[in-house]
Amino acid sequence: MTTAPLHAVHDDELLDFLKSLGILADVQAGRTHCAFCNAPVTLRNLNAVFPQSGAVRVACAQPSCVKALMQHLSEG
Amino acid sequence: MDEILKYVLPGLGSFALVAVILLFFPEKIEKWSAILWKLLSMLGGVFRAAHKRYVKHDLQGRVNDFVRRLRKQAPEVIGTKLRIEWVDPLTPRESFVQGGEVVLRLRREDPQDHNFVHASYLFVSSMLLRKPKRYLAPSQREAIDLYVCTKLLESEKPAVVGVFLDEYLHPKTEEAKSKVAVYVDDLAIIDTGGLFFPVLIQELGYLGEKVFGKRRDDRIIVEVNGLLEFLKPIARRKVGDENELNFDGEYCRFGIVIVGKPKTLLTSVEPYVGYIRKVLVRNGAETIYILARAENEFRVQEICRKFEAEYDCSRRVNFRRLLQYRDRKELALQHLVVLRKRGVSIIHPSEEKRGTVSTQERANPPFQRTGRRSARR
Numbered sequence: 001m002t003t004a005p006l007h008a009v010h011d012d013e014l015l016d017f018l019k020s021l022g023i024l025a026d027v028q029a030g031r032t033h034c035a036f037c038n039a040p041v042t043l044r045n046l047n048a049v050f051p052q053s054g055a056v057r058v059a060c061a062q063p064s065c066v067k068a069l070m071q072h073l074s075e076g
Numbered sequence: 077m078d079e080i081l082k083y084v085l086p087g088l089g090s091f092a093l094v095a096v097i098l099l100f101f102p103e104k105i106e107k108w109s110a111i112l113w114k115l116l117s118m119l120g121g122v123f124r125a126a127h128k129r130y131v132k133h134d135l136q137g138r139v140n141d142f143v144r145r146l147r148k149q150a151p152e153v154i155g156t157k158l159r160i161e162w163v164d165p166l167t168p169r170e171s172f173v174q175g176g177e178v179v180l181r182l183r184r185e186d187p188q189d190h191n192f193v194h195a196s197y198l199f200v201s202s203m204l205l206r207k208p209k210r211y212l213a214p215s216q217r218e219a220i221d222l223y224v225c226t227k228l229l230e231s232e233k234p235a236v237v238g239v240f241l242d243e244y245l246h247p248k249t250e251e252a253k254s255k256v257a258v259y260v261d262d263l264a265i266i267d268t269g270g271l272f273f274p275v276l277i278q279e280l281g282y283l284g285e286k287v288f289g290k291r292r293d294d295r296i297i298v299e300v301n302g303l304l305e306f307l308k309p310i311a312r313r314k315v316g317d318e319n320e321l322n323f324d325g326e327y328c329r330f331g332i333v334i335v336g337k338p339k340t341l342l343t344s345v346e347p348y349v350g351y352i353r354k355v356l357v358r359n360g361a362e363t364i365y366i367l368a369r370a371e372n373e374f375r376v377q378e379i380c381r382k383f384e385a386e387y388d389c390s391r392r393v394n395f396r397r398l399l400q401y402r403d404r405k406e407l408a409l410q411h412l413v414v415l416r417k418r419g420v421s422i423i424h425p426s427e428e429k430r431g432t433v434s435t436q437e438r439a440n441p442p443f444q445r446t447g448r449r450s451a452r453r
Contacts, residue, residue: 016165
């Protein structure tokens with residue numbers, strides 16, 4: 001049976017990852033917004049990072065946004 | 077020599093046991109290693125990095141163990157195992173944007189086990205029934221994902237089921253008329269009858285093989301509604317009830333044969349063989365599900381041998397199912413055999429059927445003529 005990768009980032013490397021993507025300062029300052037509910041996303045509620053239309057988007061941990069993320073994945 | 081046997085053999089026995097588990101149940105090894113990594117990570121200091129390994133192996137071990145057990149009942153359901161792939165924290169922005177992958181955050185401080193809930197839901201959503209789900213209604217898709225994820229959590233991490241239900245299932249099902257709520261209720265009914273994974277999910281897998289690559293068609297949504305309406309009364313049946321057991325849809329064509337009337341079995345299996353040949357085979361059933369008590373397994377094998385030329389024995393499964401009698405309920409060990417017609421065409425000749433089936437019949441498929449509902453999206 002094949003394996004399906006689920007790409008993930010652990011909290012221990014999250015800051016380095018966000019810095020490499022160029023969004024760390026914005027996330028820490030609450031200037032980034034959830035792609036699905038538009039709520040401010042900070043390090044506390046950040047749940048996922050994904051590319052969309054050439055930009056780096058973030059999703060928060062609200063259950064409705066987690067489901068929207070699943071929908072986004074299934075349509076992708 | 078006696079001392080060698082006394083000291084070497086037990087060692088070999090343990091080694092052999094571990095080797096067998098590693099070869100045949102690697103998920104168990106992964107679960108055990110996750111426990112060790114968790115204990116190490118609690119020590120802190122130089123062992124802080126052990127938490128990352130714990131999270132990875134805990135997720136992989138538990139989810140893949142569930143997948144392994146699920147595939148025994150419906151092999152086509154999920155064709156892959158979960159593998160957590162840590163992203164390179166120094167991934168350049170351009171490379172990330174071009175790569176197109178969603179990256180899930182997995183937390184260090186996670187008292188409610190959201191890591192497991194989110195990763196499991198993501199995996200089930202993206203991997204379960206990949207082919208047919210593209211063609212289902214959104215509410216059908218969501219209900220199946222929610223229900224299967226609940227089953228995964230119930231079996232692998234019961235402590236987090238409450239979190240998942242509160243955050244994902246109940247908000248959708250609080251409204252009684254919610255389509256997702258109705259579908260989830262239907263799935264639960266079918267599951268209590270032991271027909272959810274071995275029959276419904278299996279048939280959706282077969283359906284996916286037929287329709288994948290074709291354009292979306294509302295008839296597939298109607299067919300799935302019909303499947304649910306067909307299976308519910310069978311799941312609820314009391315022992316001895318007569319039910320419609322043949323599903324003759326546009327995409328799914330199968331029959332369920334319940335083997336077990338004591339008077340019949342005492343004499344011969346020929347009544348069952350005759351029924352299968354004269355009704356199911358003649359109607360072109362692509363799959364025959366033969367369900368019996370486990371103690372009648374040899375009788376079921378007798379029946380299957382009669383159809384070896386036309387049907388391949390796809391699998392045999394034993395599972396526990398709640399049987400409802402008039403005066404009591406009994407948890408009984410059941411034996412299910414799935415016979416799949418040899419050479420079933422993946423490209424279903426629905427184009428041919430469209431040419432011969434009238435508009436009225438198409439709007440009112442055969443399985444609806446017994447008064448079953450159909451139109452729910």
